Amino acid sequence: MALRATRRPMWMERPSIPTQGLKTLVLIVIVAAMLFPFVYVIAESFASERDVLGGGLILWPAHPTVQAYQQILAGGIVARALLVSVGITATGTLVSMVLTTTLAYGLTRTREVPGSRFILFAVLGTLLFGAGIIPNYLTIKAFQMLNTYWSLILPGAVSAFNLVIIRQFFMNVPREVIDSARIDGASEWHILVRIMLPLSKAVLAVIALFYAVGIWNEYFNALLYLNDASMWPIQLVLRQYVLEQTPLIVTSGNSFQLPPPQSVQMAVVVLATAPILIVYPFLQRYFNRGVLTGAIKG
Amino acid sequence: MELRRADATLVPRRRTRTLRARIWRERWMYLFLVPGFLFVVAFRYLPLLGNVIAFQNYSPFLGFSGSPWVGFQNFTGLFTNPDVWTALWNTVVISGLQLIFFFPAPIALALLLNSLMSDRIRRAVQSVVYLPHFIGWVILVAIWEQMLGGDGLVNQLLRNHGLHTVNIMANPNLFKPLMVLQDIWKEMGWGTIIFLAALTAIDLHLYEAAAIDGASWWGRIRHVTLPGIRHIVVLLLILRLGAILTVGFEQILLQEPAVGATAGQVLDTFVYFQGVVGGDWGLSAAVGLMKGALGTILVVSANWLVKKMGEQGVF
Numbered sequence: 148m149a150l151r152a153t154r155r156p157m158w159m160e161r162p163s164i165p166t167q168g169l170k171t172l173v174l175i176v177i178v179a180a181m182l183f184p185f186v187y188v189i190a191e192s193f194a195s196e197r198d199v200l201g202g203g204l205i206l207w208p209a210h211p212t213v214q215a216y217q218q219i220l221a222g223g224i225v226a227r228a229l230l231v232s233v234g235i236t237a238t239g240t241l242v243s244m245v246l247t248t249t250l251a252y253g254l255t256r257t258r259e260v261p262g263s264r265f266i267l268f269a270v271l272g273t274l275l276f277g278a279g280i281i282p283n284y285l286t287i288k289a290f291q292m293l294n295t296y297w298s299l300i301l302p303g304a305v306s307a308f309n310l311v312i313i314r315q316f317f318m319n320v321p322r323e324v325i326d327s328a329r330i331d332g333a334s335e336w337h338i339l340v341r342i343m344l345p346l347s348k349a350v351l352a353v354i355a356l357f358y359a360v361g362i363w364n365e366y367f368n369a370l371l372y373l374n375d376a377s378m379w380p381i382q383l384v385l386r387q388y389v390l391e392q393t394p395l396i397v398t399s400g401n402s403f404q405l406p407p408p409q410s411v412q413m414a415v416v417v418l419a420t421a422p423i424l425i426v427y428p429f430l431q432r433y434f435n436r437g438v439l440t441g442a443i444k445g
Numbered sequence: 446m447e448l449r450r451a452d453a454t455l456v457p458r459r460r461t462r463t464l465r466a467r468i469w470r471e472r473w474m475y476l477f478l479v480p481g482f483l484f485v486v487a488f489r490y491l492p493l494l495g496n497v498i499a500f501q502n503y504s505p506f507l508g509f510s511g512s513p514w515v516g517f518q519n520f521t522g523l524f525t526n527p528d529v530w531t532a533l534w535n536t537v538v539i540s541g542l543q544l545i546f547f548f549p550a551p552i553a554l555a556l557l558l559n560s561l562m563s564d565r566i567r568r569a570v571q572s573v574v575y576l577p578h579f580i581g582w583v584i585l586v587a588i589w590e591q592m593l594g595g596d597g598l599v600n601q602l603l604r605n606h607g608l609h610t611v612n613i614m615a616n617p618n619l620f621k622p623l624m625v626l627q628d629i630w631k632e633m634g635w636g637t638i639i640f641l642a643a644l645t646a647i648d649l650h651l652y653e654a655a656a657i658d659g660a661s662w663w664g665r666i667r668h669v670t671l672p673g674i675r676h677i678v679v680l681l682l683i684l685r686l687g688a689i690l691t692v693g694f695e696q697i698l699l700q701e702p703a704v705g706a707t708a709g710q711v712l713d714t715f716v717y718f719q720g721v722v723g724g725d726w727g728l729s730a731a732v733g734l735m736k737g738a739l740g741t742i743l744v745v746s747a748n749w750l751v752k753k754m755g756e757q758g759v760f
Contacts, residue, residue, distance in 0.1 A: 154562075155562060156649070156652075156653065158652070158653050158656035158657060159652075159656065160662070162662075170557060170560070170561075173557065174557070174566075174570055177554070177570075177574060177633075178570060178573045178574070180630065181573055181574060181576065181577055181630065181634070182573055184588045184589070184591070184592050185588070187591065187592070187598060188588055188591055191591070204598070204601070204602070246480055246481045246484055247481065249476075249477040249478075249480065249481060250477060250478060250480070250481025250482065252477050253474050253475070253477030253478035253481070254478070256471075256474070259467070259471060260467075260471045260474045260475075260478070261464055261467050261468050261471070262468075262478075263474070263478060266478055266482050269482070269485060269486070269490070270481075270482075270485055273485060273489045275687075275741060275744065276493075276737055276740070276741050277489075277737065278489070278492035278493045278495060278496065278737070279492075279496070279716065279730070279733035279734065279736070279737055280713070280716050280717055280720070280721065280733060281495065281498070281716065281720050281721065281726060281729060281730045281733055282492040282493065282494070282495025282496050282498075282730065282733070283492050283495070284721065285492070285495040285498070286487075286488070286491055286492040286495055288505075290487075301484070301488065302488045303488075304484055304488070305481050305484045305485055305488075307485075310481075334473060335473040335474055335476075335477070336473070339477070360579050360581075363581065364579075364580070364581025364582070364583070364584070365581070366581070366582070366583050366695065367694070367695050367698065371721065382581055382583045382584075383583075385583050385584065385587060386583045386699065389587045389590075390583070390586060390587060390590065390699060409596075412587075413591070416584060416587045416588065416591075419581075419583070419584055420580065420584050423579050423580065427576060427579060428572075431572045431575060431576075434571070434575055434638060
């Protein structure tokens with residue numbers, strides 16, 4: 148990315164005080180609207196019975212407690228669903244990354260590899276149309292993948308959008324580097340693993356994040372393909388217990404010291420969001436650099 | 446997108462090699478190509494065949510081969526079904542609202558961010574506004590419910606002050622604007638990335654020249670900034686037009702039950718409720734097929750129109 152001047156150029160007039168004030172106000176409102184709900188939900192998840200009965204706005208619970216989390220993590224459907232989600236997200240991201248990077252590398256030399264141009268168009272075509280809910284369901288059924296975790300992992304394993312971004316990065320690796328490696332006897336596998344992947348670490352991290360977030364947040368495929376509620380990932384459990392207000396089955400704990408139900412619900416929300424909130428700070432710096440935009444502009 | 450014709454002119458002069466020899470020479474590359482390609486065929490192309498049930502009175506027990514063929518009966522049924530028209534109307538209204546309110550939002554925010562002098566503040570704001578993009582719809586709806594729902598924060602405050610409560614999340618009249626507002630909350634920040642990239646690519650000398658010629662800040666936006674990002678705006682507009690019959694399926698599926706089908710059902714949720722839940726497979730597959738075909742036609746013709754107008758298209 149080009150460096151922008153951080154000092155005001157001579158020709159640019161200073162914005163008037165009202166303009167500056169308005170700009171600041173707009174930014175504060177936007178940032179607050181996006182941050183405040185998270186703060187509020189997290190605060191509520193730590194609220195105890197006394198805080199809730201006290202009424203009013205809970206932004207900093209006076210008597211914080213981790214009871215809600217204890218209750219959830221002691222076992223039962225939410226803890227199980229969290230494990231399921233972690234499992235399918237890890238497996239799915241791995242499968243997606245292997246398939247997408249190998250295919251992206253295979254598509255870097257469309258001039259030389261017969262048939263690869265056709266494959267590239269076939270992949271790009273998927274950006275234009277989708278088959279729809281019912282045909283997809285029938286396909287999964289025909290593959291006998293209903294009620295298996297593969298139905299959540301495999302259908303989205305190759306995203307054309309992500310593939311285009313990775314391929315663009317591979318194509319930008321100088322030809323001489325690859326050719327000299329090839330002269331030294333490197334196989335295609337070596338070129339991919341020893342040259343391409345290390346040079347594209349930033350973009351691979353971002354794409355892995357995209358895949359992981361996509362799988363973690365998915366609920367519809369699970370709703371469509373999994374009949375057995377005990378197999379549900381966390382998002383579907385969240386939908387059931389928080390949005391549809393089905394009471395959460397109490398698993399353990401002293402009956403007279405239960406955390407308030409609202410805190411438990413919010414703790415489920417927090418746990419369902421936590422992995423994203425934890426990973427996000429490490430990866431967000433890449434979004435500001437040219438990682439994505441380079442490919443999109445191409 | 447980056448498939449340029451230049452490829453053809455750069456072909457080295459070893460075309461004399463036979464096709465078989467070229468394939469043999471690159472045999473290892475096919476190890477990379479084949480697995481991914483098979484996935485794309487199996488999960489993106491093969492399902493297209495499933496659309497044949499739009500011409501059948503499909504029953505899951507009889508399968509493709511056993512279900513009776515009914516010709517275009519599902520399609521004629523589609524036009525006389527009032528629920529389809531309601532769903533189409535809701536879809537188009539939400540799409541229209543998105544086009545008016547949601548589409549320009551990232552452009553406006555990108556212009557605002559671009560006008561900031563301090564890099565530090567800009568980065569801080571960016572890292573906050575990108576975040577909602579990564580929040581799934583279930584979480585988003587749960588959080589919004591907590592803010593605006595019947596027992597949410599807003600109503601708690603209203604109640605504490607002895608005022609009437611309003612359940613914004615379950616009001617049929619507010620449903621469509623609410624969906625668009627959620628889209629804006631979730632994607633406005635992320636949407637700025639592509640515009641910020643286009644904005645940084647604009648030559649600063651153009652601004653300087655315009656300023657020296659006496660252009661005010663608004664004049665510079667109109668004559669330098671907007672023309673500089675026009676190409677990318679047009680490109681995204683084409684894609685948006687192609688997707689005009691697609692509005693957030695996962696988002697609406699979660700929230701439609703709270704307001705009912707009349708206010709909330711869109712084409713995709715109609716397909717789900719009518720087909721998967723209701724068992725009317727043929728009719729809902731016909732709706733899905735119609736929608737997919739229309740969407741493809743829309744994006745291709747929008748692209749054609751834009752090229753006619755002298756802009757660069759998507760493809």
